[in-house]
Amino acid sequence: MKLSGKVAIVTGGSRGIGKATAILFTQHGADVVITSKNKTNLENAVKEIKNAVAIAGDIRKKTDVENVVKNTLEHFGKIDILVNNAGIFPKVKPLHEISEEEWNEVIDVNLTGQFRFTKAVIPHLMKTSGCIVNVSSDAGLKSFENFEADAYTASKGAFVLLTKAWAIEYAKYKIRVNCVCPGIVETDMTQPYLENEFDRSMAVAEHPIGRIGMPEDVAKAILYLVSEDSSWITGAILPVDGGVITK
Ligand SMILES: NC(=O)c1ccc[n+]([C@@H]2O[C@H](COP(=O)([O-])OP(=O)(O)OC[C@H]3O[C@@H](n4cnc5c(N)ncnc54)[C@H](OP(=O)(O)O)[C@@H]3O)[C@@H](O)[C@H]2O)c1
Incomplete structure (x- = not known):
């Protein structure tokens, strides 16, 4: 029991790595x-997780994010852990064919959304x-x-790089900030590419260890980084990828 008494928010907790x-x-x-945008996905997920509360919110909306934080405090009185996990993967196409709307949508969820949650927490x-x-x-490493x-x-x-910036910025408050970098993990996000x-x-061959990842492979690394086992680790960037990045 590495997290007794701790209160955690997991964004994108309805599916895949977050769940x-x-x-x-x-x-x-x-x-x-657990928080995510789609209420049905969230309600289905929370049925499978004991001691979890589902609070819906769109990470693109500041008021939704603030509401998740407010509701968490009402339920549990404090927050010890934030896992910034929610994300989307765009339609694959060359840079010169991407519209500005498509670009902004990904940045809004995958980057500004993380800023919104982190700022609120x-x-x-x-x-x-x-x-x-x-x-x-x-994909953030190479x-x-x-x-x-x-x-x-x-x-x-x-x-x-924000992980490292936040680690330095908030070390004076004894807040640790770390990052995991998964390779290909079997989730809804990658399903179209593994059909x-x-x-x-081809996907398996990319991974020297000889298999693609399961959501639990990443979850175990995240558990380590939020537990006391890693109490002297901050600003670390941990590939969880069956060796892809070492090639
Ligand atoms: N799978 C991989 O191979 C892989 C590899 C490297 C990194 N990652 C990263 O790992 C994270 C999780 O990926 P996954 O594979 O588990 O993805 P997934 O199965 O597609 O799940 C994505 C999660 O993000 C939530 N989400 C998406 N847009 C949102 C929004 N606007 N507001 C709130 N929540 C939103 C989804 O909620 P809804 O249910 O409401 O849609 C869902 O819970 C992502 O950041 C992804 O980029 C994944």
Whole structure:
């Protein structure tokens, strides 16, 4: 039980990596708020997670984000952990074919959305000496051939450096800020790219360890980074990717 007495918010907690993280946190004794935009997805998820509360909110809306934080405090009285996980993946196309609307949509969710949540939660983490884990991507660490998702790359690259900036900025409040960078993980986000055997085998081949990731692989790394086991770690960028980034 690594998180007894802790209160965590997991954004994008309705599905994939966020849901696996919320489940693992509750198994380790935390009270967890899962939040995401789609109420049906959220209600379905919360049925599967003991000791979790679902609070819907669109990360693109400041008032929704503030409402999630307010409701969390009403339920649990404090916040110890924020997992900035919500994200979207754009339609893949070359940079010169992306519209400004498509670009802005990805940045609004994957980058400005993380700013909104972090800004709203930081004052409460100052009271608990809490911690933040940001979910970036291998795409934030290096460029990949044929990976035409530029706004996504921009958002995830920025998130890596913001992790380091926030770690330094808030160390004086004993708030730790770390980041995980997953490789390809089996979720709704990657499902369109893993549908046929050829695509799946190509994806597997990218990973030296010989398989793509499961949401639980990332959840376990996040658990480590929010637990006391990592109490001397801040500003760390941890690839969780079966070795992709080492190639
Ligand atoms: N899967 C991978 O291979 C992989 C690799 C590297 C990094 N990542 C990153 O890991 C994170 C989780 O990815 P995943 O694969 O678990 O994705 P996923 O299964 O598609 O889940 C995405 C989550 O984000 C939420 N979300 C999307 N837009 C939102 C908005 N406007 N407001 C609030 N919540 C919103 C979704 O909520 P709804 O249910 O309401 O839509 C859902 O809970 C993302 O940041 C992603 O970029 C994933």
